[in-house]
Amino acid sequence: MRQTIRWGIIGCGDVTEIKSGPAYKMTDGFELVAVMRRNLELAKDYAKRHDVPRYYNDADKLIKDPEVDAVYIATPPDTHHYYALKVAEASKICCIEKPMAPSYAECQEIQNTFEKQSLPLFVAYYRRSLPRFNKVKSLLEDHVIGDVRHVSWYLSRTASDLDKSDTYNWRTDVKIAPAGYFDDLASHGLDLFAYLFGDFKSANGVSGNQQNRYSAKDIISGSWEHESGVVGTGMWSFGTYQREDKVRIIGSEGELSFSIFGEVPIGITVQNHHENLVIENPKHIQQYHVENMVKHLNSDFQHPSNGETATHTAWVMDKILGKI
Incomplete structure (x- = not known):
């Protein structure tokens, strides 16, 4: 027992x-x-x-x-x-x-x-345990879009009310989150990409503070290569006119598209055929992540998000920010 x-x-x-x-x-x-x-x-x-x-x-x-x-x-x-x-x-x-x-x-x-x-x-990094992203992983492993060539992620959002006020927000305090919302949000997607395509081989980027609303950075662009040969690019901008969150995975035979944060359908395009696949998240979004911890602690199951994988994600982020 x-x-x-x-x-x-x-x-x-x-x-x-x-x-x-x-x-x-x-x-x-x-x-x-x-x-x-x-x-x-x-x-x-x-x-x-x-x-x-x-x-x-x-x-x-x-x-x-x-x-x-x-x-x-x-x-x-x-x-x-x-x-x-x-x-x-x-x-x-x-x-x-x-x-x-x-x-x-x-x-x-x-x-x-x-x-x-x-x-x-x-x-x-609970996205590694969510059914919707594990479906993306299985589609890639089944070569539904052929051999993966590259991935791109564009994430933008308008300035929040907190950004426009004098109210303290730790997410934009350079002492706590040097790259602002990038630290809080981009980490999710970059960690997921390591899960989907394997560890990163190299990464670099450009970053700045365009709005001067807070001490942390508010715009970052990055490019990278996975050890698998998949090449990636990202743009994270936190002072635009609208919110947008879209990932495109381009393969030799088609593409997948989805959102990191929005609960939108997974788009599958192969040749001239397109379909949308709906997989809803649980009410308590860390449910599967937590359940996987129980499995890890009580069986031979290996939890997909551990200290080693998270440390690798931190390396990628610091490389994009030019910190190492």
Whole structure:
């Protein structure tokens, strides 16, 4: 009989309300027993609404709680490295929100620490576990569009109300997210491309701050090559007149198109025939990611998103930004 793994969450903010937190409660083999937030009243409120027995405003107390077997770090990325090393010191299982850390160097240290201690380490690049993207992967493996030649991703959005105001937003604070929304959003797609086409062989890019609304970068372009020979390009612009999110995978016989963030149909075009394939995401979008953690911990199944894969994604991002 397998043992139930008891989880604690550090940083029970918006991402944990619907996307992730409930998945830890509803997954057989997992139990959510504690949460932490710096504001004790907010931590208490979260615990009450989600029926979590214990709450803290001190991360060390949650990490050292003997009734907590595993820790999910859901804070802004600038504290991921700090908390992850504390979780490793406590010899506990860990899952870290993406990006794993703001830099490749910090990701390397986290990964090496957990690897040396043979501790399970997961990172919440949950698209690797979603049915819609695994369908894309199977279509590629079945050579539906022939041999893949290149992939392109264009992501743009209008300036948000937060961007136009004096309200603090950690996602555009250069000290926390040096490349702004690129750190938060582009990491998802680049990680997915490594999953679909194999590891990146090389990458480079150009970046800047065109709007001067905040300290982080607001426009980035990149190009890369996968070890498989697939070539890719990306453009991420966060001050345009409209929102757009489109990936095109071009093959020798056709193409696939889809959105990284929008729940739009997967477009399949082969010769003169086009069809749309609809695959809906679950209500709690990290559900399959969390379920795969249970499978990894209780069988020979290898979770697709771990410290090693996330560290590689961090390397790609730093290469595009010219940081390494």
